[in-house]
Amino acid sequence: MTGTIFDIQKYSLHDGPGIRTLVFMKGCPMRCRWCSNPESQKTGVQVGYTQKNCIRCGKCAAVCPDRAIQGPDYGIIRERCTGCSKCAAVCPVQAKKMIGSQVTVEELMEIIAEDRLFYRNSGGGATIGGGEPALQSAFVNQLLKRCRQESISTCIETCAFAEAEQFEETIEYADLVLFDLKHMNSAKHKSLTGAGNEKILRNAYRLKKDQPVIFRVPLIPGLNDSFKNLEETVLFAAQFENAQRVELLPYHSLGESKYQWIGEDYELSGLQTYSEEQKQELSRWIADQNYPIEIKLV
Ligand code: SF4
Ligand code: SF4
Structure with missing residues (x-):
């Protein structure tokens, strides 16, 4: 069985606990206006x-x-x-x-297993992101199963816009799920990403009861960062006993140059990133909240 990936990053510290190897699957069903990996979107090479x-x-x-x-x-x-x-x-x-390139599960396993010692010492492992892993659910399922057989911890990073069967297959062997929530209002979600959020919210209920999940919100200035939307997001996340926290990820423009590389326009060109003052305001808002779930500005 082969899958299509577009990158592998070693020694990552930001997508799951410890030191991790990130595998980026190619293909995504959404078109987020701020996407920092636009080369991930098309399924083919x-x-x-x-x-x-x-x-x-x-x-x-x-x-x-x-x-x-x-x-x-x-x-x-x-x-x-x-x-x-x-x-x-x-x-x-x-x-x-x-x-993009085609790889087999065993080829990827060889690369992932090279850093077994780092995983063991740091509590890390392998994280499969993208793109959207659920578009290649059968491949991802087998890859994570092999990681578990090798006692390597597994994590999935997902936008969760997938059919129920694909989503369940993708997360079956995930020790941790990083679950993106981009907007709680479906019409706004559609205008920002090209897809409504109903399927995504339904998939949150398909996580296994004992499967840890971190909900993550990419904060985009003026698009989804109103306190109303953040409150609704946190309230949604708080109902899941398996939810560890909500992470807020402030917008960055590091992906902008990639649009030219693949011959596309970047819609958000010129959008300012958050100032220190704005980040402090967000931190104050977080400190004022009293929800039964941790909120963290990453
Ligand atoms: S630009 Fe021409 S040669 Fe290059 S990948 Fe496309 S079709 Fe092939
Ligand atoms: S013309 Fe430029 S892009 Fe084409 S083969 Fe030569 S160096 Fe590469």
């Missing part, structure tokens, strides 16, 4: 182009079977590109580079 690295040798245009590379800048006409990877294979400076 695609080509990225870093124009500033191009030395204008023309090799890519010469091999492209679809005449998708044209002009003095050797830019890609995306509608023509079939993702054949011929341009990336001949580019001498990796200005054109494929995003």
